Amino acid sequence: ADTGKGGLNVTLTIRLLMHGKVQHPTERKGETVKKMREDSGARINISEGNCPERIVTITxxxxxxxxxxxxIAYKFEEDIINSMSNSPATSKPPVTLRLVVPASQCGSLIGKGGSKIKEMRESTGAQVQVAGDMLPNSTERAVTISGAPEAIIQCVKQICVVMLESPPKGATIPYRPKPASTPVIFSGGQFIDAIHSLNVSNSIFCPLSFLPSFCLLCPAAGLDASNQASTHELTIPNDLIGCIIGRQGTKINEIRQMSGAQIKIANAMEGSSERQITITGTPANISLAQYLINARSELTGC
Incomplete structure (x- = not known):
């Protein structure tokens, strides 16, 4: 593929996975996504439906x-900076995007012995992680990219080159988000898998948020973004605890690292079918940890 000054003269489709949908009274209908379409020249479509997850297709x-x-990356960073203006937090969290990639192409992204993904991390400065599990009812996996906007852009370019050089093998069953059976409320403050203020059909997407009053990044929310540490407890069925902990604790350690929260899992009680999990941290830490735990518990065949 031609990666010179002229770029890659081919057409490609990239899919992004986002969480959360809220309606924001101060946003004009479709304004942000319309501008992105016009300025980039790309076709940008957002999946419809009452789902906690939405697929953004960029072609x-x-x-x-x-x-x-x-x-998208610079919009994320802008919203991160705006969210910190009323917060005592001093360290700026990285921009995070999650791509949806056919599982048959993930081996090429990782490379032999992890050589390719290591090369991408070192040459771009972005953090890149390929999920070990396929997304439910699909043959696709999530690829998480985190870092400064410039690093993310360079990383996406390298991923596109790999995807063009190694096309999917066989038929791909695309991931289709399922409608929410019950509403789940998370507070914002951490940018992961969401495009805040990317609005369409009179709605916008907000990090880990389903109601504007719970979004720490929406000016209209009127919610005090307290960073004081607190503790939250939840219970998980015993048969799901293995999915959350992972082999030798790998998954729970990832959740601790990504969320910044302290997480303790109580020992199994005799006669009880549930285990208690105690999460300690800021409201944003706790919300992100809850989300990641819920996401792990929803996986099948983990």
Whole structure:
């Protein structure tokens, strides 16, 4: 593939996975996503439905895709900076995007012995993680990219090159988010898998948030973004605890690292079918840890 000054003169489709949907009274209908379409030249479509997860599909020549990702990444960073203006937090969290990639291409992204993914991390400065499990009822896996906008853009370019050089093998069953059976409320403050203020059909997407009054990043929310540590407890059925802990504790350690929260899992009580989990940290830490635990517990065949 031609990766020179002219870029890759091919058409490609990249899928993003986002969480949360809220309606924001101060946003004009479709404004942000419309501007992204016009400025990048890429086709940007957002899946419909009453789902806690939404798929954003970006299609076009690779240079248009790169422009769209640049706009998205810088929009994330802008919202992070705005959210910190009323917060005592001093360290800026990284921008995080999650791609949805056919599982048959993930081996090429990782490379032999992890060589390719290591090369991407070192050359771009972005953190890249390929999920070990396929997304439910699909043959796709999530690829999480985290870092500064410039690092994310360079990383996306390298991922596009790999995907073009190693096309999917066999039929791909795309991941389709399921409608929420019950509403789940998370507070915001951590940017993961969401495009805040990317609005369409009179709705926008907000990090880990389903109601505007619980979004720490929405100016209209009127919610005090307290960073004082607190403790939250939840119970998980015994048959799901293995999915959350992972082999030799790998999954629970990932959740601790990503959320920044302290997480303790109580020992099994005789006669009880549930285990208690205690989460300690800021409200944002706790909310992110809850989300990640819930996501692990919903996986099948883990």
């Amino acid at each position: 076009g020549p690779t240079d248009a895709i790169f422009k769209a990702f640049a706009m």
